[in-house]
Amino acid sequence: MLFNSVEFGLFFPLVFLVYWLIPNKLKLQNYLLLIASYFFYAWWDWRFLGLIIFSSTVDYLLALGIEKFREQNLKLSRLYLNISLATNLGLLGVFKYFNFFADSFVDLAFLFGLEVDSVTLNIILPVGISFYTFQTMSYSIDVYRGNFKATKDVVTFFTYVSFFPQLVAGPIERARELIPQIKRKRVFEIEEFKSGIIQIVIGLFRKMVIADNLGVYVDMVYQNPENYGGGSLVLATVFYGFQIYYDFSGYSDIAIGTAKLLGFNFNRNFNLPYFSKSVTEFWRRWHISLSSWLKDYLYISLGGNRRGVVLQIRNLFITMLLGGLWHGASWNFVIWGGIHASFLAMEKVVNIEKINQGYSKYLWWFYTMLVVFFAWIFFRAQTSQDAFSVISGIAVGDFNNIYLGSLISFYSGISMLIIGLAFDLYLFKSNQALEDLGRGMSLLKFVFIVTIFVNLIVLFYSSSENFIYFQF
Amino acid sequence: MLKAIKILTITVIVLFIADKLAYTVLFKMSNNVQRGQLVGKLNQFLFLNEKDPFEVVILGSSRANHHINPEFISSHGYNMGLDGQKLRFHFGVLHMLDASEQTVILHLDPEELIGAPKPFENEVMRLSLHYFDNDSIKDYIDDNSVKEKVLNHMFMTRVFNGKLFSILSNYNKKAKKNYNGYDPLVGDFCYNGDPEESLTSTRFNSEKVNIISDFIGCGIAKNKRIIIYSSPKYNDSSKEDNLQLQKLMDEFNVEYWDFTDAITSTNCRYWKDNVHLSSEGANKFNNLFKEKFENTSVNF
Numbered sequence: 001m002l003f004n005s006v007e008f009g010l011f012f013p014l015v016f017l018v019y020w021l022i023p024n025k026l027k028l029q030n031y032l033l034l035i036a037s038y039f040f041y042a043w044w045d046w047r048f049l050g051l052i053i054f055s056s057t058v059d060y061l062l063a064l065g066i067e068k069f070r071e072q073n074l075k076l077s078r079l080y081l082n083i084s085l086a087t088n089l090g091l092l093g094v095f096k097y098f099n100f101f102a103d104s105f106v107d108l109a110f111l112f113g114l115e116v117d118s119v120t121l122n123i124i125l126p127v128g129i130s131f132y133t134f135q136t137m138s139y140s141i142d143v144y145r146g147n148f149k150a151t152k153d154v155v156t157f158f159t160y161v162s163f164f165p166q167l168v169a170g171p172i173e174r175a176r177e178l179i180p181q182i183k184r185k186r187v188f189e190i191e192e193f194k195s196g197i198i199q200i201v202i203g204l205f206r207k208m209v210i211a212d213n214l215g216v217y218v219d220m221v222y223q224n225p226e227n228y229g230g231g232s233l234v235l236a237t238v239f240y241g242f243q244i245y246y247d248f249s250g251y252s253d254i255a256i257g258t259a260k261l262l263g264f265n266f267n268r269n270f271n272l273p274y275f276s277k278s279v280t281e282f283w284r285r286w287h288i289s290l291s292s293w294l295k296d297y298l299y300i301s302l303g304g305n306r307r308g309v310v311l312q313i314r315n316l317f318i319t320m321l322l323g324g325l326w327h328g329a330s331w332n333f334v335i336w337g338g339i340h341a342s343f344l345a346m347e348k349v350v351n352i353e354k355i356n357q358g359y360s361k362y363l364w365w366f367y368t369m370l371v372v373f374f375a376w377i378f379f380r381a382q383t384s385q386d387a388f389s390v391i392s393g394i395a396v397g398d399f400n401n402i403y404l405g406s407l408i409s410f411y412s413g414i415s416m417l418i419i420g421l422a423f424d425l426y427l428f429k430s431n432q433a434l435e436d437l438g439r440g441m442s443l444l445k446f447v448f449i450v451t452i453f454v455n456l457i458v459l460f461y462s463s464s465e466n467f468i469y470f471q472f
Numbered sequence: 473m474l475k476a477i478k479i480l481t482i483t484v485i486v487l488f489i490a491d492k493l494a495y496t497v498l499f500k501m502s503n504n505v506q507r508g509q510l511v512g513k514l515n516q517f518l519f520l521n522e523k524d525p526f527e528v529v530i531l532g533s534s535r536a537n538h539h540i541n542p543e544f545i546s547s548h549g550y551n552m553g554l555d556g557q558k559l560r561f562h563f564g565v566l567h568m569l570d571a572s573e574q575t576v577i578l579h580l581d582p583e584e585l586i587g588a589p590k591p592f593e594n595e596v597m598r599l600s601l602h603y604f605d606n607d608s609i610k611d612y613i614d615d616n617s618v619k620e621k622v623l624n625h626m627f628m629t630r631v632f633n634g635k636l637f638s639i640l641s642n643y644n645k646k647a648k649k650n651y652n653g654y655d656p657l658v659g660d661f662c663y664n665g666d667p668e669e670s671l672t673s674t675r676f677n678s679e680k681v682n683i684i685s686d687f688i689g690c691g692i693a694k695n696k697r698i699i700i701y702s703s704p705k706y707n708d709s710s711k712e713d714n715l716q717l718q719k720l721m722d723e724f725n726v727e728y729w730d731f732t733d734a735i736t737s738t739n740c741r742y743w744k745d746n747v748h749l750s751s752e753g754a755n756k757f758n759n760l761f762k763e764k765f766e767n768t769s770v771n772f
Contacts, residue, residue, distance in 0.1 A: 451487055455491070458629050459634075463594055
């Protein structure tokens with residue numbers, strides 16, 4: 001079920017109503033959330049429900065074991081943790097990466113003159129698997145590290161893994177943040193309600209209007225990049241940078257807003273990343289739940305910055321390359337991660353945060369955008385060959401004949417992007433978070449903003465069948 | 473909770489009023505749009521057809537729009553072909569025609585019958601402009617999609633989705649003199665690239681076959697002479713699909729004219745790309761089409 005579908009438009013108000021009609025029965029509310037979450041997921045493909053239930057069961061039991069033996073028998077506790085990690089990574093490996101590694105192995109063998117028959121599995125990628133496996137892994141690791149107590153309540157844990165607002169595309173909520181909220185009695189608060197509605201409406205605008213309209217041009221150019229000149233390729237790449245930002249931040253806004261309406265608080269997932277003055281800052285503002293996950297559970301586990309610059313750079317590369325691969329089973333994502341790792345490493349060496357202040361900040365902003373948008377080429381292109389075709393097309397030039405496609409669709413995309421950017425600039429200048437925007441808002445202002453954005457959505461939405469991040 | 477219900481109620485009421493107001497303004501404006509592919513062409517067609525029904529109506533995608541000049545076959549014809557439009561859009565236009573005797577020429581490529589159809593709402597988006605002022609369109613959409621019916625009533629301005637810029641940019645501009653819907657591709661074209669990729673499957677989709685069957689049935693019921701044709705392609709490599717379409721049309725007892733190989737690829741100036749003729753190529757094609765049209769008896 002997609003957030004921007006009619007089905008969700010019927011499903012959520014129903015869940016919302018029943019949920020708040022049973023306010024004093026926490027257990028019942030949690031049962032309702034669990035059933036609703038499974039229904040939400042099963043709407044996409046009920047067969048994969050088994051996978052979530054399996055993953056939840058394994059981690060629920062192993063976490064109890066990890067905690068039980070943490071004090072008495074660390075080896076056994078560690079063994080349980082390893083089983084938990086192996087199970088989750090195994091699921092990811094089979095469903096997401098098997099074919100990629102099998103094909104890569106065949107290609108590598110070919111390079112050495114060996115002919116190996118390719119074995120690939122005819123399987124589809126279960127939606128959200130990258131998100132919920134990361135969530136369950138963080139739970140087991142936190143319990144092992146003693147940062148969080150394993151929960152004995154099955155419903156609480158299963159709800160934590162499958163909670164529908166963040167089930168298929170995050171934000172990746174940590175157990176220590178979400179589980180206490182599931183256990184605690186939720187109170188309906190009008191300010192949270194207003195804030196949630198505002199965030200949902202703006203999220204829908206970002207996704208359905210800005211991202212989807214820009215996507216029309218991006219899809220056209222990136223489908224056959226060799227047919228377009230440098231100008232069109234630059235334009236499509238810039239559009240893609242904004243498309244993916246508004247698509248994913250829009251999705252996160254809807255997820256966070258939906259959770260707010262149910263009395264939950266998710267962490268901020270995007271903090272105006274295109275206002276960053278360094279790649280380092282960009283990663284503090286982009287997909288925050290993933291970057292902080294990678295930092296806490298991978299980068300720090302590898303040693304972080306504790307053992308000198310060389311090892312720190314090594315750790316950075318490992319984290320970013322794996323982070324790239326997390327997005328999809330393709331070398332393009334690895335290259336994307338590699339580009340970011342290179343600039344992150346360089347910025348560590350020159351200590352960028354000390355030099356990108358004052359008037360030079362605009363230059364550093366420009367540098368950051370150049371790196372980030374260049375890297376998007378690899379993220380969007382279907383193959384590495386396509387990515388290099390885009391880069392060579394840009395390098396060759398031909399900026400005079402920019403093909404715009406359908407002018408009306410192009411103008412829709414541009415004008416809505418301007419509105420989106422102006423809104424982001426307002427948030428940036430006023431130092432406000434979208435998450436807080438609706439709180440304390442007067443009724444008049446609330447109604448005005450909702451009416452404006454709903455009308456813009458109705459007049460300019462472009463029908464797209466998916467959120468980009470569902471594929472990860 | 474009560475406060476939330478109050479806020480929601482006020483918001484819904486304001487949204488409802490704002491939507492109706494915006495619809496009224498946009499409807500008035502769109503009625504004055506007689507130019508542009510998105511809004512003006514359909515407006516002009518409906519207006520002219522109501523005044524004096526056309527003898528010949530051409531339907532189809534860009535391969536109809538840019539290729540057939542109705543002037544060649546009738547002094548009172550209109551090319552209602554629109555770029556990117558699919559079967560259910562053409563069916564909707566047919567729905568809007570009254571029962572007067574007319575020849576309806578539908579451009580159809582075999583590949584249009586291959587693969588699952590797009591969602592209904594995507595195919596009829598351009599027609600929905602007249603959802604609230606044309607009963608035939610309203611019935612057509614309501615009968616095929618409850619979701620569309622509900623959403624259109626919830627948000628009336630939805631019928632202008634994606635069309636605002638077209639309305640604003642063409643507002644109050646007079647229609648081109650003697651415009652008959654034909655939009656030739658004029659320019660200094662010369663195509664000598666690859667032909668269109670061959671089809672990997674030639675299996676027609678049953679849902680699409682049903683749509684075309686209903687289209688023909690509706691046309692006959694409305695007193696129309698239906699002709700289906702395929703436009704020229706640059707060095708077309710697949711023949712099997714056209715033969716299959718011919719067979720299907722024979723089953724439906726409908727005339728099918730296959731012009732896929734009618735224009736030679738040796739003159740690159742005839743082609744804009746591998747599926748679109750330049751105005752020069754279209755001119756040559758129109759003479760061939762006229763010849764065929766004149767040699768075929770009228771059969772209402």
